[in-house]
Amino acid sequence: MNLRRFPDVEGPGLVAVDAADRLILDELPALPGPAPRARNEVAVIDDAYGALTLGLVGLIDGPGKIRVHQDLVTGERALAANAERNTTTGYHSMRWGPELFDGARLVVMRLPRSLDRLTEVSALIAARAAPDVVVVAGGRIKHMTPRMNDVLRDVFDRVDVSHARQKSRVLFARGPRTGAADRLLLEWPRTEFHPGLDLTIAAHGGVFAGTGVDIGTRLLLAHLARPAQNGLPDVETVVDLGCGNGTVSAWFGRAHPDVRIVAVDRSASAVDSTRVTAALNGVADRIEVAQSDGAQILPGATADLVLLNPPFHSDAAVSTAVALRLFAEAGRILKPGGELWCVWNSHLRYRGALQRIVGPTRQVVRNHKFTVTASTRR
Structure with a gap:
């Protein structure tokens, strides 16, 4: 895929896709358990410039569209531009809210560096997604901490960790604990x-x-x-x-x-x-x-x-x-x-x-x- 950061700033050291994006996409075909039956059972959170969303469109068949939320409007606009450049459809951007995750069986996300952001996002996923949802969250190791595992364990029964590759790693969360998630959501904002x-x-x-x-x-x-x-x-x-x-x-x-x-x-x-x-x-x-x-x-x-x-x-x-x-x-x-x-x-x-x-x-x-x-x- 031909990806750019535009309309976000571009320059040396500023990339549109990195090793964490590639590792997340490479881990998806090997996930154990039932795969999503349709694109509308998939949600993507905080995809920087569209690498995860556009990669998933090629991996997931079935009706509907992948649900996408990016906190930054520059990311949303970059995704749209990259989708047009690569003649890719099959997703739609959504505002933050419970409908992002209703019935979702696969949630793919970049790990935020803020533990508060991870806390709020993971709680809403656990509260609203399907009981068999799998969360696949990846990032660069230099921005990851053991506390991220603990945050996910607050609202999921099981958290697994991938092998490292190119200084990146992926966390897998399963078994949403809806009661704990509902209580946690009362704290936000x-x-x-x-x-x-x-x-x-x-x-x-x-x-x-x-x-x-x-x-x-x-x-x-x-x-x-x-x-x-x-x-x-x-x-x-x-x-x-x-x-x-x-x-x-x-x-x-x-x-x-x-x-x-x-x-x-x-x-x-x-x-x-x-x-x-x-x-x-x-x-x-x-x-x-x-x-x-x-x-x-x-x-x-x-x-x-x-x-x-x-x-x-x-x-x-x-x-x-x-x-x-x-x-x-x-x-x-x-x-x-x-x-x-x-x-x-x-x-x-x-x-x-x-x-x-x-x-x-x-x-x-x-x-x-x-x-x-x-x-x-x-």
């Missing part, structure tokens, strides 16, 4: 009250910072709280670009009740978390939340202020490409004279890139770990 911010934060598994507030975000909020001192302009429309668990949106909505806020993230679990956080803090009516690759759903030159805490990696690879792409998106949606307020790891030295991509950039505050800048759209 998890919530935490932060008295210093007077906010309750909600998070589904795998969302950046979970129910916490990372120190970069705290630094950004501390200086947004002093608008006159730090030169924050008067605003009507604010975009929280990469909203995560919704901390920034909820805080800004509480502090500025007359402002329209649009919160976007490429992660479905982040978007769902932000919606819950907004509701818990009484600002759901002021915040529009949507899943988006960057700010692509928004028209140009419509925002007065963009708030951003960009990631500095893509998957497991350290990369500035995601941040640079978000800077460009911020520049596109800002009105002339609008500002991008950005917090970033100080060692990354983004100020030059911000000036080039967005416009004149001033330093609001800097410490040994983080820098907050304000960039004005030309």
Whole structure:
């Protein structure tokens, strides 16, 4: 198959298919027990760019379509592009929810690096899939821990482990314990009250910072709280670009009740978390939340202020490409004279890139770990 990461960032060290994908697909024909009778008995979770889904379409016969959920909209779009490039059909993408797993007899997934994400996913599988379901979950050994086996054993009777190959391994889970799974699902999304911010934060598994507030975000909020001192302009429309668990949106909505806020993230679990956080803090009516690759759903030159805490990696690879792409998106949606307020790891030295991509950039505050800048759209 000819697979690409597009529309996600591409570059050296960033691959669309790896040894873990290949090992998962190679292990499937040898699975003991009854095979799925139809594609609609198969679910795929967090397939990065389509390697698992498109490989399964060729392995599984029968009516219906393979059910697929990818947390990242960039993964969903890459799967669609790769399917078209390889003239492959036989799957359909679905939102996260119980219907993903109803009656599923085979669930194939990439192991998330977040144990919380694995906990929430495995509990929903065990609660809703068929009694004879087999879960096949693989990953790179450097990202796997023994705790992953324990998480699966919390809701499955049996967990087996494959031999290692090319620094990858696969876990097999069988015998769903529906009672334990139902009890575990009551914990999600998890919530935490932060008295210093007077906010309750909600998070589904795998969302950046979970129910916490990372120190970069705290630094950004501390200086947004002093608008006159730090030169924050008067605003009507604010975009929280990469909203995560919704901390920034909820805080800004509480502090500025007359402002329209649009919160976007490429992660479905982040978007769902932000919606819950907004509701818990009484600002759901002021915040529009949507899943988006960057700010692509928004028209140009419509925002007065963009708030951003960009990631500095893509998957497991350290990369500035995601941040640079978000800077460009911020520049596109800002009105002339609008500002991008950005917090970033100080060692990354983004100020030059911000000036080039967005416009004149001033330093609001800097410490040994983080820098907050304000960039004005030309």
